[in-house]
Amino acid sequence: MTATPPRRPSLDGIRVLDLSRVLAGPWCTMILADLGAEVIKIENPKGGDDTRKWGPPYAAGEAAYYLAANRNKQSVAVNIATPEGQAIIRGLALQCDVLVENYKLGGLDKYGLDYASLSADHPGLIYCSISGYGRTGPRAAEPGYDYVIQAEAGLMSFTGEVEGAPMKAGVAVADLFTGMAAAQAILAAIIAQKRDGLGQHIDMALYDCQLAMLANIGSSVLVSGDEPRRYGNGHPTVVPYQLFKTSDGEVVIAVGNDGQFAHLCNNLLGRPEIAADPRFVTNSDRVVHRVALNDVLVPLIAAKPTHYWLEGLKAAGVPAGAVRSVGTALAAPETAARGMVGKVAHPTAGEVSLIASPLKLSGTPPVTMVAPPLLGEHTQEVLRRFGLAEMALGGNNGSATS
Numbered sequence: 001m002t003a004t005p006p007r008r009p010s011l012d013g014i015r016v017l018d019l020s021r022v023l024a025g026p027w028c029t030m031i032l033a034d035l036g037a038e039v040i041k042i043e044n045p046k047g048g049d050d051t052r053k054w055g056p057p058y059a060a061g062e063a064a065y066y067l068a069a070n071r072n073k074q075s076v077a078v079n080i081a082t083p084e085g086q087a088i089i090r091g092l093a094l095q096c097d098v099l100v101e102n103y104k105l106g107g108l109d110k111y112g113l114d115y116a117s118l119s120a121d122h123p124g125l126i127y128c129s130i131s132g133y134g135r136t137g138p139r140a141a142e143p144g145y146d147y148v149i150q151a152e153a154g155l156m157s158f159t160g161e162v163e164g165a166p167m168k169a170g171v172a173v174a175d176l177f178t179g180m181a182a183a184q185a186i187l188a189a190i191i192a193q194k195r196d197g198l199g200q201h202i203d204m205a206l207y208d209c210q211l212a213m214l215a216n217i218g219s220s221v222l223v224s225g226d227e228p229r230r231y232g233n234g235h236p237t238v239v240p241y242q243l244f245k246t247s248d249g250e251v252v253i254a255v256g257n258d259g260q261f262a263h264l265c266n267n268l269l270g271r272p273e274i275a276a277d278p279r280f281v282t283n284s285d286r287v288v289h290r291v292a293l294n295d296v297l298v299p300l301i302a303a304k305p306t307h308y309w310l311e312g313l314k315a316a317g318v319p320a321g322a323v324r325s326v327g328t329a330l331a332a333p334e335t336a337a338r339g340m341v342g343k344v345a346h347p348t349a350g351e352v353s354l355i356a357s358p359l360k361l362s363g364t365p366p367v368t369m370v371a372p373p374l375l376g377e378h379t380q381e382v383l384r385r386f387g388l389a390e391m392a393l394g395g396n397n398g399s400a401t402s
């Protein structure tokens with residue numbers, strides 16, 4: 001019986017030119033790289049991606065922030081401000097399937113590296129622009145920053161303690177949402193390009209993506225006209241679905257339906273009268289009477305340790321979890337079982353640990369992780385392979401790559 005040859009990675013053969021920096025763009029291109037695309041990261045020879053210095057902590061001079069978003073890429077150091085550098089980038093772009101950039105509106109036009117200029121010679125090019133507010137509208141020329149977008153797109157208004165100040169999320173969610181959405185758009189454009197041979201310009205805005213991710217909260221405002229309140233660690237429309245203090249810590253209890261609530265009251269609390277109380281029978285009842293229900297539940301849950309609740313809730317079929325530190329989560333058995341942390345060889349730091357791709361494909365899984373590149377690590381090799389090495393040596397004594 002002939003063995004079936006291994007399948008190539010999903011995006012094997014796709015070339016991506018990455019002119020982005022910081023997080024949204026690099027997150028997008030890292031997803032594509034994980035899926036097998038060849039991602040060539042263009043960086044300024046004098047410092048490279050800003051996040052290389054966004055620390056501490058550092059691993060042999062490379063900030064952990066940079067390491068988080070740049071695995072499986074190649075770094076080419078090119079000075080885009082020089083004519084030689086512009087010619088090199090154009091030469092690369094004309095041989096790539098996808099270009100991703102996050103310059104301010106018009107920032108690449110002066111270099112002849114805008115979509116109109118490149119697509120005139122490469123109509124199959126998929127060109128993804130990532131910005132704060134998109135390429136149309138009254139704020140198109142403004143830069144975009146995750147923190148500002150979280151504030152302006154409404155997320156902070158309903159995040160935080162009930163009587164506290166508006167609060168941002170703990171990670172740059174607007175950037176990350178946009179990076180993931182940009183990758184989705186690029187994958188759709190690749191399918192379309194394979195069908196009809198034509199590329200297109202993708203216009204991704206942090207603001208748009210954060211609005212889209214308001215999800216049920218945004219929908220509730222459109223339906224009711226009422227602004228959402230802050231519920232701290234509670235949920236606006238599901239009760240009880242919140243953090244509770246125990247006798248030795250905290251536990252998150254996420255009751256998703258009336259049956260689970262009955263199990264909580266009957267089997268674990270030993271208080272069936274709570275589930276039978278007309279104020280608490282249905283989730284809608286509990287939302288209306290959340291304060292009264294918390295007055296009952298809070299002291300009961302605070303009377304016993306966290307492990308008691310975790311074991312009992314699991315046995316009762318009620319979703320619950322402990323509040324872990326990041327380090328505890330990264331070292332958890334289920335993290336190892338899913339292969340979500342891996343070690344890679346780094347050219348200057350020795351061995352470094354990275355969080356892996358969450359994508360699990362049975363036939364074409366993500367590629368084996370390779371460490372984020374050093375600044376300009378692949379410049380000469382890539383330029384030789386693309387037939388551009390002589391161009392790098394021309395001009396003002398190699399000014400294009402220095």
